[in-house]
Each structure stands twice: as C-alpha cells, then as structure tokens.
Amino acid sequence: xxLIKVRSANPMEETIARLRADIAxxxxxxxxxxxxxxxxxxxxxxxxxxTLLEFGNxxxxxxxxxxxxxxxxxxxxxxxxLQDERGDVWAAYTDFAWIARRHGIxxxxxxxxxxxxxxxxxxxxxxxx
Numbered sequence: 001x002x003l004i005k006v007r008s009a010n011p012m013e014e015t016i017a018r019l020r021a022d023i024a025x026x027x028x029x030x031x032x033x034x035x036x037x038x039x040x041x042x043x044x045x046x047x048x049x050x051t052l053l054e055f056g057n058x059x060x061x062x063x064x065x066x067x068x069x070x071x072x073x074x075x076x077x078x079x080x081x082l083q084d085e086r087g088d089v090w091a092a093y094t095d096f097a098w099i100a101r102r103h104g105i106x107x108x109x110x111x112x113x114x115x116x117x118x119x120x121x122x123x124x125x126x127x128x129x
Contacts, residue, residue, distance in 0.1 A: 002098030008089040009128040
C-alpha cells in the first residue's frame with residue numbers, strides 16, 4: 001500500500017521533538033506541523049494524538065516535480081506521527097519507490113533512493129528496538 005510505519009520508543013511529544021531536531025540538524029527545510037487531533041477537537045470530534053510534519057529539500061523535491069508535475073501531491077515529504085488505540089506511537093510515511101511508481105517516474109532512481117535514505121535516517125532517531 002506504499003505505507004512505511006516505524007514504531008517509536010518515545011511518547012508522542014518526545015517523538016515529535018526528536019524528529020524535528022533531526023530534521024533541523026540535517027539542514028532540511030521544515031514547513032509545518034499540523035496537529036490534526038487539535039483541529040478535530042475544535043470541530044467537536046475526538047481523535048487520538050495525530051500530528052503531520054511537512055519538510056523537504058527543495059532542490060531534491062524539484063527533481064520529482066520536473067519528472068511529473070503531479071508528483072507535487074506527494075511533496076514536500078509528509079511524516080505522520082500518531083498514537084494508536086494501545087498508546088503506541090508511530091511515525092508513518094509514503095514509500096518513495098511507491099511514489100515513483102504512482103507517478104510513473106523512472107528516471108530519478110538515485111534521487112528517490114536519497115530521499116528514502118534521509119527519511120529512514122530521521123525515523124531511526126525514534127525507532128523502538
């Protein structure tokens with residue numbers, strides 16, 4: 001289904017803080033954090049903790065957009081941090097090989113591998129052993 005899930009060893013807020021710190025340490029542009037559970041609460045809907053982080057490297061991301069402008073639906077990178085019904089915290093993102101197939105991009109393999117390696121490195125900072 002193109003979804004990669006990483007179970008966190010940390011509570012929700014610490015998971016988000018560690019991810020954001022690693023994104024910053026790598027010099028990656030952070031766009032925004034969308035607290036989906038807070039937005040739901042304002043609408044009167046109960047939702048377990050869920051925050052969407054958006055970040056990226058514009059020179060790298062532009063490589064995908066020049067291959068297929070509809071790839072902009074998947075860029076910048078989105079990393080969803082959520083707490084499940086058992087209280088476990090997860091970070092989830094879309095598999096970059098799946099994104100390439102989705103958009104029929106066949107001539108940017110090394111760029112997709114770079115993006116995948118970066119997000120794997122970022123999520124390694126919270127991965128439960």
